[in-house]
Amino acid sequence: MLVFINFIAFLTVMGYAVYLFTNLVYSRILFIKLGKKSNLKEDTWKRVQEVLINVFGQRKLFKDKKSGLMHLVLFYTFFIIQVGLIELIIKGFIKGFEFPLGDEHKYFSLLQEWATFLMLLAVVYGFYRRYGEKVKRLQLKRDGKAAFVYIALGILTSSILLTLGFEKIMLEHEPNLAYAPFSGAIALLFSSIGSTAGTVLFYIFWWVHMITVFSFMVFVPQSKQAHELFAMFNIFFKKSGPVGKLRKIDFEDEEVEEYGVGKIESFTQRQLIDFYACAECGRCTNMCPASVTGKTLSPMQLIVKMRDHLTEKGAAITSRSPWMPSPIIGSSALSPGAAAQETASTLEMPNLIGDVITEEELWACTTCRNCEDQCPVGNEHVDKIIDLRRYLVMTEGSMPHEATRYFQNIERQSNPWGINRKERIKWREECDDLVVPTVNEVEEFDYLFWVGSMGSFDKRSQKIVQSFVKIMNAAGIRFAVLGNEERNSGDTARRMGNEFLFQQLCQENIVNFQALGVKKIVTIDPHAYNTFKHEYSEFGLEAEVYHHTELIWKWIQEGRIRPKKEVKESIAYHDSCYLGRYNNIFDIPRKILTSIPGVKILEIERNKEDAMCCGAGGGMMWIEETQGKRINVERVEQALQLSPTMIGSNCPYCLTMMSDGTKAKEVEEQVKTMDIAEIVEKSLFH
Known part of the structure; x- marks a missing residue:
């Protein structure tokens, strides 16, 4: 009878949790479908490769090696533990149940115990990084949800070991520390309590585990943990082709009423997946030159604010609660996208630009793609910022006065x-x-x-x-x-x-x-x-x-030119964003410098893929910085830490910004700024 009651209670809790989880995930899918359809290339194998490398290989996460190892452990132990969860559930109804693996079950038990213990260690370390070590990027958003994740995962893992430990006492089994080291240790520690108390504690921790599992399952879609569901799809459906390539606007389409993105549903469905894939890890903001120098732009907050806006607006359009949606979509026969176009105009919602995202944030971006290069889930921030700028410039006619002057000069004199x-x-x-x-x-x-x-x-x-x-x-x-x-x-x-x-x-x-x-x-x-x-x-x-x-x-290489004359310079080499992160050309400039006699290359702490922007990209060469510290000065300070005699670059914009930076630091006489072509020319002719 008790087993039957336990079974009914379990089915009730599980059923309600699955119902909520399914509806929450479905609502997010509906919100994503409010966007415009994306035209994606059908290069399936390449997309699968990206998933293998970035999801199962966790490549981007290892840009921070400590965090990368922690997440690798969490990722793989999660899948291992899910197999054991099935067995653990059945144990609650059939005493002493084990998968029918015969004598090999002891190896399954050993794998489960170590996976659980390693996950617990990873959770404890993650908690320490955020609240003990206080890693800067992890302090960007403090709303209590991160603490809930650590507490929930801590309870999940420890309750597994406690349940298995008290099961041994309940069954009066002698613990085998070789194949059940952790639950066995718990059984030995509490061996004196007897089988009756062991049974009670078994079911207590079994239910603690089950309630935590189902609570966490419902929590996931409405938090940053939604990346566990959407990240794989985000990477699979990632825009293929050259990185940073922008969406073309068809100006011959007479049905277009506005250019750019002025409301959240004007983004493509592909772009909207980004919002729910975001892990709020802060890696993007941590590397953003605008954020680092005190501008209002935070790539992470940009994504989070638009995600929350999409959830709020999507719930209103589809008549679904953002956290506990109704199973009924609504009486409208319109598709989600069409419904959005008909309904959005009647909603009293915050404006995407102005209320949700400020113009100051949009005009602080240098389009350097450092944020995108760092993102472990493949989010693309820059194209969204450009789409929002397009709306301001081409639909609203709103832009900084320097931008207005720039456009006029280009139109008149090119x-x-x-x-x-x-x-x-x-x-x-x-x-x-x-x-x-x-x-x-x-x-x-x-x-x-x-x-x-x-x-x-x-x-x-x-x-x-x-x-x-x-x-x-x-x-x-x-x-x-x-x-x-x-x-x-x-x-x-x-x-x-x-x-x-x-x-x-x-x-x-x-x-x-x-x-x-x-x-x-x-x-x-x-x-x-x-x-x-x-x-x-x-x-x-x-x-x-x-x-x-x-x-x-x-x-x-062909021998057409031969740098022969010695150039005695210690060169702090600065990577251009558009040559480096956009086109993956990092080694060629360094090979050129290495071929010049007398040159010593100094690598700035942030170099190659992690190199910081000079501050000129995205039109910022022509727009005055009014917030925080000047980006070029910050970059020059990074170079000066190496005590170079020269700062080398491969871009006229970078050279201008580096030159202005050395002047601002009053070191232009001691530290020259030169392009690689100029350095080669010195070795050829001077």
Whole structure:
């Protein structure tokens, strides 16, 4: 009779918990479906590989080795313990039940005990990291839910061992410490209490475990632990292709009423999965240059705030409670997406931009992708920020005054300063001893050298251009420049949210390239390099695109150029975001520097994938920083910790920011700032 009552009670608790869990998960799926449909490539095998590497291999988590090991233990012991949970449940109804594994069951028992104990150790260590060691990124959100997770997991694991220990006393079994070391130790410790007390304590801890299991199951979908359900799908459905590639807007679609994202359901369904996949680990914010220097932007909080907004708005649209939803979707026959479009306008909800996310947050982003590179669940923050900027710029016409001036100058003169476009080739006047032909002055050329606005108009960047021209002349390269026919690449305009201006420039440039029969393009600008290589192809460009460091290294390998003269410099090398994290080019610049006699490379603490942005990306080169510390000064301070004689870079924007940083620190006389092309030129000719 007691067994029957126990069974009915268990089914009742489990049934209600499963009902709540199912409805909670289903509601989140409905909220995600409010978004626009995503057009994803059907590259299934590649997506499976990403899941294997990043979910089962836990690759991103090991960027923090201590945390990575802890999560690896939690991840795999969780699956092992779930198998044992089935046996443990049945033990509550059938005394002494064991899986029919015969003599091999002792090995199953040993695996279960060690998995449980290791999970308990991992939980204790996680608790210590957050509340003892007080790791900075784990203090970003303190709402008590993290403590609940540690307490629940602690109870889950310890109750397993206690249940198994008192079972041995209940059954009057002699504990085998070789195959049940932890529950066996508990049985020995309490062996004097007798089988009756052992039985009572067995069922007490059995129920403690079951109630904790089901409570945690209901808790998971409504907390950051939802990443346990959504992270795998988030990584599987992650946008394929080049990282950081932005969504194209079809301006010929007459049904579009607004450009960009002004309300949460205007994101794609793929983007909305990110919100529930977020683990709130703070890794993104910990590496964000804006956050590190005291700006209001926190990539983690950005995702969390939009997730909470989606849950609140989604519940209102679908008439479902965000935590205990009704099984009835509602009387509307509309699909979730259509219902959202019809219903959202009638809801009195906070504005996505202004109430949920501030404009200051959006304009603090440098689009460096450090947040995305760190994220263990594959969240993409930058494309959402750009979509929100697009709404501000193209729908609302709201932007910083510097952005307005930038767009006007690009539209009128095709450069950020508004300098007469006919002066774009003026830099060539200082190259009397060099061969710098325009496309109209030669019949054939192998490479079109895209000088860019920085190289054409900025005095400091012109020196990079001149150095690279000298290198090409020395290597015997047939190249040409567009001269005054060159326009802006449009990359910065796109990142600042003016997609219309970008597409206009993109199409004009492609028409020009095609008319000239351009097959290869080289540029000193990683931003132009990235957009030509990965984004122009969507609009019809068919050409090989190179960054100048790629070709310099190629020519060194071919013996076309030979850096011979000693350059006695200790160089703190700074990785450009758009060459590094966007295009995974880290080694080539270092190989070039290594090939130069006398050069000593100093690695800044944050280097390669973890390198901190100079502060110029995403249009921030043209927008004044009004909050916190200047990003370029922070980056220069990191470099100065190595006591270098020079800071090296591979980008005109980075060079400008590093130069301004050394001036701000009043060390410009002691620490020079140079591009790799300039350093190579010194070794070739000086």
